[in-house]
Amino acid sequence: MATVLITGSTDGLGRAAAQSLLDAGHQVVLHARSADRAATIAGLASRAAGIVVGDLRSAVETMSIADQVNAIGRMDAVIHNAGVYSERSRGSSPEGHAGILAINTLAPYMLTALIERPGRLVYLSSGLHRGGEGSLRDLDWTKRPWDPARAYAESKLHVVALAFALARRWPQVFSNAVDPGWARTKMGGSSAPVDIDTGQRTQTWLAVSHDPAALVTGLYWHHLRREQPASEATDPEFQNRLIARLGELTGVALPA
Template identity: 65%
Template sequence: MAYIFITGSADGLGRAAARTLMDEGHDVVLHARTPGRAADLADLAAHAAGIVTGDLGSADETRALASQVNGIGRMDAVIHNAGIFLEPTRATTPEGHARTLAVNTLAPYLLTALMDRPERLIYLSSGMHRGAGDSLDDMDWTARRWNPSQAYSESKLYVTTLALALAHRWPHVLVHAVDPGWVPTKMGGPGAPDDLELGHLTQTWLAVSKEPAAMVSGGYWHHRQRHIPAPEALDPGFQDRLLHRLAELTGVEAS
């Protein structure tokens, strides 16, 4: 039995992952953006190890969320599932960051830095990360004209690179990135062609499995098959530069 925290578990892939792990007998800490959204977890609440709330688009709420989880106890695994897709405009956070960057990259980084270190970390990526390029200039889209697809692709390259950087730097933690595919969730839309079931089973497997493949850190996965990510994500120099910029943007170092 393991304690597992899943961000964005009120619906979609996060909810499916939570239900699967709870059905397997694990203790799952659920997360919703607001208390109102937490009401959507009523059917799972009786079997959950806890429910925490916090908007990942706010640095203050993300910090408070880390404290809530630490108050429950050290997790065995954390699945950084929450994310947002194509925002038509540069929506901003209370701190002035682009919300796409904040939710998809800065929040997983902050939670990783501030929570008690688990044995396993899983970050949700996307195949679109391969179209991001290798520039860290204007990560926050303060100078460029907003491009929803490019902003999303970059945010997923950053979180993929974060995962692989931590796999190298934290040898006692199993760290992976997962591309769940384009699945028919609220974010992916009803016409998404990929398999919703396969979309969440890779991260649940990586969170608890003792199979040899799951015990080798630093993987980039799609449907339980290990793939090669964008070369930038594997580049130690790019990893170092990204971690430096994330520390600058958040004021927190993941040491």
């Protein structure tokens, strides 16, 4: 039995992953953006090992989430599931960052740095990450005209690069990235081709399975199969530059 934190677990793939793991007998720590959102999963929460609350758009609340998780205890695995797909404008987090960057990139980076190191890390990406190369020139969208599709692609490349960087930096941790496919969730829409069970299967397998095929690190997965990610995500120089920039933007250093 493993204890697994899943960010963004009140809906969609996060909730499906939580349900799957609970049904399999694992302990799950849920995450909700707000107390109101937490109230919508009272039934699921009653079966969970805990629920942490905080808006990943805010650095202060993200740090509070890390504190809440650490108070519960060490996680065996963390599934970084939470994310946003499209925002009409750059927006602004409480710290002044682009909204998509804050939620999809800065928050998982901060949680990774601040939560007691688990045995496994799983980052949800997207096949669209292959259109996100070249982001370091203007990571926070302060110079370019806003392009939500491009911003999303960049953020999903960032988490693949982060997963691979951690595989190098923390060799005792299994760190992988997953493309769950275009799934039938509130974000994906009812016409998406991938059912929600298929969409959640790879990340839960990587989080808890003792299958030798799952006990690996530094790989990119799609529907239980390894795939080749964008070349920039696999480049150690890009990974190092990205982590340095994320440390500057957040004021949080990634432990060695």
